[in-house]
Amino acid sequence: METPADSSTGEDTSQLQRWEKNAQGNLDSTSEIRQQPAETLEPRVSPDPARHILENPPGTENLAAGLEGDSDKSHGSTPEMPKPLPSSDLWYCPDGSFVKKIIIRGQGLDKPKLGSCCRVLAFGFPFESGPPEGWTELTMGVGPWREETWGELMEKCLESMCQGEEAELQLPGHSGPPVRLTLASFTRGRDSWELENSEKEALAREERTRGTELFRAGNPEGAARCYGRALRLLLTLPPPGPPERTVLHANLAACQLLLGQPQLAARSCDRVLEQEPGHVKALYRRGVAQAALGNLEKAIADLKKVLEVDPKNRAAQEELGKVVIQGKKQDAGLAQGLRKMFG
Numbered sequence: 001m002e003t004p005a006d007s008s009t010g011e012d013t014s015q016l017q018r019w020e021k022n023a024q025g026n027l028d029s030t031s032e033i034r035q036q037p038a039e040t041l042e043p044r045v046s047p048d049p050a051r052h053i054l055e056n057p058p059g060t061e062n063l064a065a066g067l068e069g070d071s072d073k074s075h076g077s078t079p080e081m082p083k084p085l086p087s088s089d090l091w092y093c094p095d096g097s098f099v100k101k102i103i104i105r106g107q108g109l110d111k112p113k114l115g116s117c118c119r120v121l122a123f124g125f126p127f128e129s130g131p132p133e134g135w136t137e138l139t140m141g142v143g144p145w146r147e148e149t150w151g152e153l154m155e156k157c158l159e160s161m162c163q164g165e166e167a168e169l170q171l172p173g174h175s176g177p178p179v180r181l182t183l184a185s186f187t188r189g190r191d192s193w194e195l196e197n198s199e200k201e202a203l204a205r206e207e208r209t210r211g212t213e214l215f216r217a218g219n220p221e222g223a224a225r226c227y228g229r230a231l232r233l234l235l236t237l238p239p240p241g242p243p244e245r246t247v248l249h250a251n252l253a254a255c256q257l258l259l260g261q262p263q264l265a266a267r268s269c270d271r272v273l274e275q276e277p278g279h280v281k282a283l284y285r286r287g288v289a290q291a292a293l294g295n296l297e298k299a300i301a302d303l304k305k306v307l308e309v310d311p312k313n314r315a316a317q318e319e320l321g322k323v324v325i326q327g328k329k330q331d332a333g334l335a336q337g338l339r340k341m342f343g
Contacts, residue, residue, distance in 0.1 A: 091160055097153060098169045098179075106162025106183065113189030114141040118158055121182040125150045126174050140189055141203075141229075147214065147222040157181055197237055204230040208248060215255065224255035246272045246279065253285045262292035280309055284316050291319070296327045 091100040112118050117139050122131045130150050138145055140158065145151045157169060161183040168178035195203075211226030227248050234245050253268035269286035272279050287302030300323055306316040 093156055093160075095156075096172070097156065098171050100157060100160065101168045101170070101178070102165060103168055103180075104164070104166040106165030108162055110188075111160065111162060112140050112158050112183070112186045113191055114195070116140045116186045116189030118186040119184040120154070120158070121184065122154065122180065124177050124179045125153075126171065126176060126179070135184070140186075147210075147219075147225065149221075152225055154181070158183060158186075193236065200233045200237060201242060204233045204242075204244065204248075207233070208244065208251075211251065215251070220255040220258040224252055224259065227252040227255065246275050246282075250279065250282050250285070253282065253289070257285060257288060257292075262289040265289040266293070278305075278309060280306055280313070283309075284313070284319070287316070287323075288319055291323045291326070296323055296330065299323045300327070 089102045091102070093099070117137055119135060119137055120131075121135050125131060131145070131154065138154070138158075140155065146155055153169075153171075157167070158181075161167065161181075163183060163185055166180070166182045168180055170178050207226045207230035211223040211230065214220075214226060215223035231245060231248050231252070234242055234248070249268045249271045253265040253272070256262070256265035256268060266286050266289040269282040269289065272282035273286070276282070283302045283306045287299045287306065290296075290299035290302060300320065303316050303320040303323065306313055307320070310316070
């Protein structure tokens with residue numbers, strides 16, 4: 001960088017010195033910002049082998065940018081460089097359902113756990129039936145509030161918050177103002193590893209029962225959440241684990257099919273069939289999932305296995321007929337394409 005030429009007047013020299021001093025000050029402040037170590041905000045996540053903690057999940061880059069906010073503007077003659085938002089002020093939910101920006105930091109390191117009674121203030125949830133307005137008390141892991149869409153999201157966020165913390169949540173596809181959530185206080189809870197095996201099994205049974213009620217009531221999304229929570233509790237038990245896990249995976253697969261998630265449904269069925277290769281419902285549901293994914297040969301193989309065990313299974317007969325017709329159409333389309341290409 002070229003140095004400005006010296007002026008013959010003392011006034012110009014003084015201005016040059018002031019300019020160099022201000023420039024050096026800006027560089028020093030910038031260096032301090034870059035050298036500051038960023039704290040690491042450790043998110044607490046329920047033990048779920050199907051989920052992986054991602055520092056920046058795909059599709060959340062724009063969300064993070066939207067949370068930056070407007071930088072402070074200087075009223076002086078020389079504009080100040082905006083300070084970058086510390087990485088510790090942002091927390092990405094591992095499943096990508098939201099990005100949290102900490103507005104006011106909480107106290108201590110403890111966070112709500114199973115059984116913690118939380119005093120919460122929430123605004124701006126973009127759902128038809130959001131949380132109660134004003135202050136409310138919610139118990140982690142207990143109560144019908146967790147079956148709501150906002151309830152699942154709130155519970156995930158509360159698990160990452162300290163007492164007194166205030167945060168904004170940016171949700172994918174939500175263009176309105178950020179959701180605002182404040183955790184005023186909470187009572188001591190317990191981690192899943194602190195529970196006795198009998199307690200875990202009892203809680204899992206409650207979740208399974210509630211999930212079945214929701215499924216029969218036409219709420220597969222709420223049922224899937226209940227089955228998932230039950231499975232997370234049982235997966236922490238020593239091997240081989242209770243046999244209820246296969247039933248839960250099979251029920252979860254049924255929910256996932258209704259929710260248009262055939263790939264997840266196929267995986268849930270895989271876990272059932274690893275333990276019980278002849279499980280009829282899991283074979284049928286995996287066949288339906290494979291057909292939806294376009295894996296027609298795998299679908300036919302699963303559906304034929306169902307009919308080998310239960311030849312009068314009408315659902316499997318009908319599904320197999322649909323898959324065979326779909327395969328013939330696919331073959332005809334391929335043959336027609338080849339004729340056009342080489343004809």
